[in-house]
Amino acid sequence: MNAYGRQLLTSLRFLFFATLLLGLAYPALVFGVGQLAAPAQANGSIITVSGQQAGSSLLAQPVTGDGYFYPRPSAVGWDPSQSSASNLGPNQPALVAAIAKNRAAVAAREQVPPASVPMDAVTASGSGLDPDISPAYAALQVPRVARASGLGEAAVKALVAEHTSNGFLAFLGQPAVNTTTLNAALATLRAGH
Amino acid sequence: MELNLFSFITQLAVLVLLLGAAHQPLGAYLATTFTSRRHLALERGLYRVSGIDAQADQHWKVYVRSLLAFSALSIVVVFLGQLLQGVLPFNQGHGAVDPWVALNTAVSFVTNTNWQTYAPEATLGFGVQMLLLAVQNFLSAAVGLAVAVALVRGLVRSETHNVGNFWVDLTRGTFRVLLPLATVAAVVLVITGVVQNWGGTDIHTLASHAAQTVPGGPVASQEAIKELGTNGGGYFNANSAHPFENPNAFSSLFEVFLLLLIPFSLPAMYGRMVGDRRQGYTVLTVMVAFWLVSTSLMALAVGSYAHTGTGVGEGFEQRLGVAPSAIFATATTLTSTGAVNVAHDSLPPLAGGLAMLNMMLGEIAPGGVGSGLYGLLVLAVVAVFIGGLMVGRTPEFLGKKIGAAPMKLVAVYILTTPVLALAGTSLTAGIPALAANAPAAGPHGFSEILYAFTSAANNNGSAFGGITTSGPPLAAMLAVVMLLGRFIPMVLVLALAGTLAKQRKVPDTAGTLATHGPLFATLLGGVSLLVTALIYFPALALGPAAEGLLK
Numbered sequence: 001m002n003a004y005g006r007q008l009l010t011s012l013r014f015l016f017f018a019t020l021l022l023g024l025a026y027p028a029l030v031f032g033v034g035q036l037a038a039p040a041q042a043n044g045s046i047i048t049v050s051g052q053q054a055g056s057s058l059l060a061q062p063v064t065g066d067g068y069f070y071p072r073p074s075a076v077g078w079d080p081s082q083s084s085a086s087n088l089g090p091n092q093p094a095l096v097a098a099i100a101k102n103r104a105a106v107a108a109r110e111q112v113p114p115a116s117v118p119m120d121a122v123t124a125s126g127s128g129l130d131p132d133i134s135p136a137y138a139a140l141q142v143p144r145v146a147r148a149s150g151l152g153e154a155a156v157k158a159l160v161a162e163h164t165s166n167g168f169l170a171f172l173g174q175p176a177v178n179t180t181t182l183n184a185a186l187a188t189l190r191a192g193h
Numbered sequence: 194m195e196l197n198l199f200s201f202i203t204q205l206a207v208l209v210l211l212l213g214a215a216h217q218p219l220g221a222y223l224a225t226t227f228t229s230r231r232h233l234a235l236e237r238g239l240y241r242v243s244g245i246d247a248q249a250d251q252h253w254k255v256y257v258r259s260l261l262a263f264s265a266l267s268i269v270v271v272f273l274g275q276l277l278q279g280v281l282p283f284n285q286g287h288g289a290v291d292p293w294v295a296l297n298t299a300v301s302f303v304t305n306t307n308w309q310t311y312a313p314e315a316t317l318g319f320g321v322q323m324l325l326l327a328v329q330n331f332l333s334a335a336v337g338l339a340v341a342v343a344l345v346r347g348l349v350r351s352e353t354h355n356v357g358n359f360w361v362d363l364t365r366g367t368f369r370v371l372l373p374l375a376t377v378a379a380v381v382l383v384i385t386g387v388v389q390n391w392g393g394t395d396i397h398t399l400a401s402h403a404a405q406t407v408p409g410g411p412v413a414s415q416e417a418i419k420e421l422g423t424n425g426g427g428y429f430n431a432n433s434a435h436p437f438e439n440p441n442a443f444s445s446l447f448e449v450f451l452l453l454l455i456p457f458s459l460p461a462m463y464g465r466m467v468g469d470r471r472q473g474y475t476v477l478t479v480m481v482a483f484w485l486v487s488t489s490l491m492a493l494a495v496g497s498y499a500h501t502g503t504g505v506g507e508g509f510e511q512r513l514g515v516a517p518s519a520i521f522a523t524a525t526t527l528t529s530t531g532a533v534n535v536a537h538d539s540l541p542p543l544a545g546g547l548a549m550l551n552m553m554l555g556e557i558a559p560g561g562v563g564s565g566l567y568g569l570l571v572l573a574v575v576a577v578f579i580g581g582l583m584v585g586r587t588p589e590f591l592g593k594k595i596g597a598a599p600m601k602l603v604a605v606y607i608l609t610t611p612v613l614a615l616a617g618t619s620l621t622a623g624i625p626a627l628a629a630n631a632p633a634a635g636p637h638g639f640s641e642i643l644y645a646f647t648s649a650a651n652n653n654g655s656a657f658g659g660i661t662t663s664g665p666p667l668a669a670m671l672a673v674v675m676l677l678g679r680f681i682p683m684v685l686v687l688a689l690a691g692t693l694a695k696q697r698k699v700p701d702t703a704g705t706l707a708t709h710g711p712l713f714a715t716l717l718g719g720v721s722l723l724v725t726a727l728i729y730f731p732a733l734a735l736g737p738a739a740e741g742l743l744k
Binding site for chain 2: 004008011019021022023029035043045046052055068072080084085099124184
């Protein structure tokens with residue numbers, strides 16, 4: 001066997017045994033430690049409403065009707081079996097059109113002037129599954145949700161505040177309201193009525 | 194959305210502090226790892242079952258042969274594994290991968306590029322992700338590390354052709370460096386919310402009671418090495434924008450730390466191995482300067498766009514924020530990572546251009562695991578050469594004469610990546626059928642093509658996402674560019690290591706140009722900018738610059 005042949009055989013044997021360690025033992029170890037250290041997160045941060053598994057607190061959900069808070073637009077229709085951005089360039093006519101269409105739709109739904117609709121409400125997230133919206137977009141939706149759910153604006157505002165990420169995030173990122181956990185809280189309240 | 198300056202500055206400061214605290218201890222550990230004569234029990238076992246003579250010191254040509262044989266075999270295994278996915282275990286019902294996609298992916302992961310011409314959710318099961326792709330995330334990074342170590346040995350040794358043992362370097366880089374760090378990082382990621390399980394959860398949505406399945410899989414284990422090994426291949430299509438890969442702003446900052454950690458620690462290893470820590474600090478200074486300047490420019494480009502054009506929001510995650518995305522986008526393109534937490538295709542024109550410019554620098558600030566250090570050391574050879582010409586002496590680098598032989602290798606090294614990137618771009622842009630792969634029209638379409646080939650030639654792997662799921666011709670072209678963009682430079686670097694190792698050391702004299710200190714750092718920074726990024730300026734003018742001006 002020539003020099004390359006020998007090296008290939010060595011490579012094959014090395015790769016096989018390295019795969020056992022890196023491809024099997026390592027993920028299994030992380031799985032084991034993860035299940036002990038943080039089982040809820042390791043299994044997808046699943047939330048339950050009235051005993052039913054209702055989603056992951058980290059993923060946006062499609063929303064219909066007036067009783068819930070809408071997440072940001074999604075290039076994948078909030079389908080967790082996919083994830084994608086729109087991948088439209090900043091000057092592309094398609095993006096300009098999409099933003100205009102989203103702005104008009106949100107303004108009509110919330111009965112506010114188009115100029116008051118914030119950016120996150122009209123732009124698709126990079127993943128298509130971002131559950132978070134800006135406090136401004138949440139505030140825009142409060143009157144409608146309060147009306148439809150019959151909970152009253154003060155109660156809904158209090159719920160929004162509860163599901164807004166705290167001031168610590170001013171260092172890390174930006175304030176945000178998690179629509180999935182907020183909607184779960186609304187659903188729980190409604191189930192209790 | 195607007196860029197929060199306070200958040201930007203504090204996050205950058207936290208990164209500087211953490212990396213500043215970590216780089217010397219990790220650099221010292223790396224130096225010990227690659228100079229130690231002891232083999233661990235696990236390593237001895239691995240050498241025995243693989244038929245490796247760990248005591249052998251390899252001629253640089255043998256080192257090259259081992260590296261190429263191992264990489265070629267890895268490509269074949271990853272390629273065949275995808276074709277056979279339907280009959281292999283853990284496939285989650287996914288069948289054989291399309292051969293062109295499988296070819297592109299095999300080359301992509303073995304070359305540490307992680308260009309993804311497929312949507313993982315719809316294409317790959319746990320088996321391929323875990324047993325093929327994640328394994329290459331470790332090994333391709335360790336190969337890059339091995340080449341950097343071999344080059345440093347070439348500078349240290351004299352009157353020999355031998356530059357070390359590829360198998361030993363590969364094994365130690367993988368099992369002493371990457372695996373322990375990845376294990377700790379993966380657990381931290383799980384705690385932040387990254388999933389690590391063996392299946393999804395069926396749910397009914399809150400508002401519409403629609404049946405959905407929350408995805409699952411061995412994500413955290415892959416995410417950790419994806420960042421640490423500067424690989425960048427996402428477990429999910431949206432990569433680090435996906436909430437299960439990057440749940441919050443904390444995990445985002447942690448991932449940036451992970452992808453910068455080893456590249457920024459390699460100068461400390463280099464300084465220790467050559468017995469002069471000042472050398473390491475000089476290289477580190479250049480890396481840090483480029484990183485800080487580029488990150489600030491990125492923040493400026495994104496922040497200033499908030500109230501113009503389509504504004505800032507498309508492709509950004511509300512839960513992460515604008516500042517973390519500017520920091521991530523710079524770090525991922527200055528290293529060879531290519532993970533993204535924001536859709537680069539939708540970045541403001543000048544920000545997208547900066548992401549390209551970062552890659553065009555040759556990914557040296559701090560660059561990929563190993564490739565960053567050897568890339569900058571090659572540029573240091575050029576700087577020494579130019580400095581030597583200026584003072585009228587034979588240039589020397591750490592006592593090694595930089596004559597015709599090393600300079601020829603360096604010249605070819607410097608030309609390789611731009612030729613691949615620009616030839617690929619012009620060929621694609623010039624053939625309408627190929628250019629049609631870019632979904633955008635006008636300058637942005639050109640930017641998408643330029644970004645793709647720049648990313649492939651530099652083994653980055655990030656993309657202006659609209660172009661990634663291209664047909665076979667582009668997938669094949671990009672595979673060739675990735676392959677040549679990885680292994681031509683590596684062979685040249687190992688040849689350079691061999692040439693340098695052969696020489697006797699010349700003692701320093703009063704007239705020797707010092708390769709440490711602010712003067713040389715400035716020279717190195719200037720040379721880096723001149724011989725890498727400037728080559729691309731005409732192309733950048735046609736793409737992002739035109740977009741930025743056209744409006």
